[in-house]
Amino acid sequence: MSRKIAALAASLSAAGLAAALTLSPINPSNAAPYVAPADPAVAAQDAMVSALARDLRISPTEARARLARESKAADAESFLRGSLGASFGGAWLDRNATTLTVGITDPARAGLVRAAGAVPRTVARSLTQLDVLKNRLDSKASRAPKTVPGWYVDVTTNQLVVLTRAGKANQAKAFVQASGVDSTAARFVTSTETPRPLIDVIGGNAYYIGSGSRCSVGFAVTGGFVTAGHCGRTGATTTQPSGTFAGSSFPGNDYAWVRVAAGNTSRALVNRYPGTVPVAGSTEAAVGSSVCRSGSTTGWRCGTIQQKNASVTYPEGTITGLTRTNACAEPGDSGGSWLTGDQAQGVTSGGSGNCSSGGVIYFQPVNEILSVYGLTLTVSGGTPPTTPPTTPPTTPPGGTSWQAGTAYAAGATVTYGGQRYQCLQGHTAQTGWEPPNVPALWQAR
Template sequence: MTRHTWRGAMTACAAGALLVGPLAVGSTAAASDPGSTSPHELGIEQKVDPGIARALERDLGISRGDAAARLTFQARAAGIEDALERRLGASFAGAWVDPTANVLYVGVADQGAAAAVQAAGAKAVVVDDTLAELEGWQASLDAATPAAADQVPSWYVDVVTNSVVVSVRPGGEATAQALIERAGVPAGSVSFEATEEAPQTYIDIVGGNAYYIGSGSRCSVGFAVTGGFVTAGHCGRSGATTTSPSGTFAGSSFPGNDYAWVRAASGNTPVGAVNRYDGSRVTVAGSTDAAVGASVCRSGSTTGWHCGTIQARGASVTYSQGTVSGLIRTNVCAEPGDSGGSLIAGTQAQGVTSGGSGNCSSGGTTYFQPVNEILSAYGLTLTTGGGTTPPPTTACTGYAASYQGSLSSGAAVAQPSGGSVTVTRSGTFRLCLAGPSGADFDLYLQKRSGTTWSTVGQGTTSSNNEAFTYNGTAGTYRYVVLAYSGSGSYVLGATTP
């Protein structure tokens, strides 16, 4: 395969066919309500947190409407990518999105696998090397540490160019070539990237909330888990104590990895949310991996809330303390003091800040330890927004009809019991929804026209409770409850004309 030996920056994907076809491949939401399904199946496009849309507008220069469309597309593309990776097996060569055209590309090392990709609604790109081969060569580089680490600061698998990209500082060309030869990586599968970056760990930091280690060094809570929180491994060794919240490092790994988890002392309550530094918080709904090219946002105490794009997954970076592999590489800016903070795509947790280079004035490169690896390493459960506490029995009282159920985050259900109600005269609909505390449940009123349903009224605030009225005509209606974030029980009250 012919490749450019040197390159200045990652190339963007050319626009292609829009992602169409089955949009819920491998991503059906689980829920307790009989008949519950994905919002898309009920004609509901999930709303996008306005704060996230504003940050993407500010940092990526896109409109809030485009931001909403992009985040919705990314969530659907992640499910398709996961299903195709399992189906394609050894021929899978990675996946990435073109955020400007909302296209999902999937690399395949076998022309015969392209049809399966197209059938799933993605665009196939036939390449020479499989993802497993590229990751194997990256692992070889991990084992062959460069003679001068400051000259070759990072390397990563770039699925877009189907190569292992090695970043080289000025004067480090010979060191990079020697590293590749020592690792036994085929020259045709390597791209070089000139860089000025000099990665460093961010010790004095806060993400969602600050915590302090030992006699005063500060780091951030990455994401809450049952019994404590996860953070960067370079923040503290196993056994180190913390304050605000108080706890103990129950596990820590750095270098090689850059993850840790802190077991919090009693009286500290994990909350499934990330500080957005504008007086509000983003609810954490899960930890589905976003694709390369996806838009993400980071939270940190020095520079606050900033957004950017995933450039690669599984990247390796060499700090002065040693090489860390398996990281998410992004162009989200960060500065010293932001380490350990949260990286999130929409409402899906992605990783915790490891380190990087640059700043939030001129831009930079930041690396994140994937959160799912931390959860797996220590057998932890991510804390998500809301809870399972049923609403009070007095919620939404005074309505002619009442419906109850339970939903998992991201699922939706039509009431009554997946069916509909027939209204024989014009008048006012009064609707009320009471969801679990801390969650964000939404309510939609839909009217049938022929074989399709259209939303005619809705309550979509960031609260767990919704109430609205609608002046309608005779016809067939249904009520759709959506668990936008958080899980638990709800009560729906309805009065029709």
């Protein structure tokens, strides 16, 4: 729950909170003329607005208003997810990102939803129950017929959606029943998707793997960058930038991270073709939110988030936990960045279609990658060093409680060389990141 929502929940009445978080559209006739500021971050935001206006076919003013509403919706969803607990049935925005609807299994909680500026809808299953059903299919993924290209939780209908080839619904239903899922909880949708990993062609911010295959950098993290797992196995080497795959998971998941060699500098930026967009964090956007992705094959493209926690069957196996979108991509965009505003969302996995006829593209959520590998996203306003020095520092004089290998949360305090320090960003300490050496991570007290 963000500080903004927490403060509002504590200090405002239900009516006041609803007014504060209203998602009603801005009236362009009342808006002041827009003048581009000199701030580079705001200028980059304007570039995103232009791309959204182009791909969603709306005006720049409407794009800015949409982004503002989506930011409020993300805060409201985070607050309600935590407050509703087991009765939370998912949240989604309508087509114009005007109304945030929240599913609830307990009608008595409707007042809380309204107080947060959202519309309650009573549903039969909580999001947790839907995820349990999906996990049953995930556990039997190796037995899924080739005529089932994927499945996902659809919070808008409170069902598990199973994709199937035309005329092959009986095979899909048999797979669902064999997995122990109640068929009344599933909806079978005919699909022409032919998902595949997007690899072997130059992607956005290209890097090279092994003897010459190429993928795209996703987001800079402490010590390297994250990308798609199908781009390389653990231990594979990279060039431009030089590094090594420190972790990789594919299939099952589609994520990896590359530890870069000394001399490479990670930055909180994403290529916008042309120009760059800053990365300020990784707050997850709601279903229905707009999202943009970067890749050198098709440039900077935008769309909307359709579903989360989708499973997709590639020729190599089934990938779970992906986010499904209608933003187009093509081979060569693999591993690249997805953002909503300045918030990192994920890295390109794969999908079907192209940017001429449209298609369905999936990305691996970035927060899962950060959590699995214990990584810290490089964000604007302070970047930790990407690699430790080759020569270990000498032991400092005086009292020292700081230790390499320890995970420190923001706000934690340590001593080093007799000086007290407070942690500014959560991270796992490494040799070379001693508090006096990394002011982006530690502040002397």
